[in-house]
Amino acid sequence: MFSKACEYGIRALTVIAKKTEDGSKVGIKDICKASNTPESFTAKILQNLAKKDIIQSQKGPSGGFYIDRDLSEISLYDIVDAIDGPSIFFGCGLGLKECDASRPCPMHDSFESVRDDMMKMCKENDLQSLITGLNKDTYQR
Amino acid sequence: MFSKACEYGIRALTVIAKKTEDGSKVGIKDICKASNTPESFTAKILQNLAKKDIIQSQKGPSGGFYIDRDLSEISLYDIVDAIDGPSIFFGCGLGLKECDASRPCPMHDSFESVRDDMMKMCKENDLQSLITGLNKDTYQR
DNA sequence: TCTATAAAAGATATTAAGGTCTTTTATTCT
């Protein structure tokens, strides 16, 4: 459904969010241990998210990643859009250049509503709600 | 959402289904022109679908692809499962080894219902319903 | 039986996703 980059990104973000809630920053090594994601690859993903201002980062000793906004302001939609782009929310299910209700593909009528549900779900979920119940072995499997 | 192979596969199948409804077989060239898909790649996809008995094929003059079952018996679910496998219907949204409600990832509760909607949609749609309204320029864009 | 046709099979090529490694830059602390 989502790319690996997106899966890792979301997992890493929940770890950062949790730490942010505790009032501290967290380094890439700890993030990747907790989120069970490959370190160098996840670093690239976070670099991208930092550039897009979804998260903040600080270099040097006592540096790391953190979030400077209210966690409830960062939706799953924002995250998926930042990493995988908007095509999952707007693209045609059969890969036509664009989904166009006036020239529907055979799947359009049914697909559109599933896709919209997905979008709604992603807009309703945010980092605050995602970290409720998150514990340190959630991703260890 | 779906792989290119799956998108092409579905598109090609609707073309074959339409021809089957007219009582004739159709060759790979015509299929790919009508479905607007790359020829050699689509041939591989159809080969796979023929092996899995979703479609039938006949070699030689006046040969081609066709379908020997009631079109309404072949669901989108069968097609997607045959080409992309079942992970889109059962996999964890955050990429954990398996989706397990007793050890849910942070997305589980919301994701499961969207994924189930997708599955329901795919089980409800079949080749018969997909080809209603299909015309020869549906895919030409 | 021979030829033409069309799919199957297999080999190969290209591109994008996934992943790693090394060097550079910024920052803190001594």
Add this chain to the structure above:
DNA sequence: AGAATAAAAGACCTTAATATCTTTTATAGA
């Protein structure tokens, strides 16, 4: 100022998806 730390940046590698090409096999029809 200098050393240590940690992210950014960029180069590089690997694998899987996408795509093409060539050879083989089956079949219909002359």
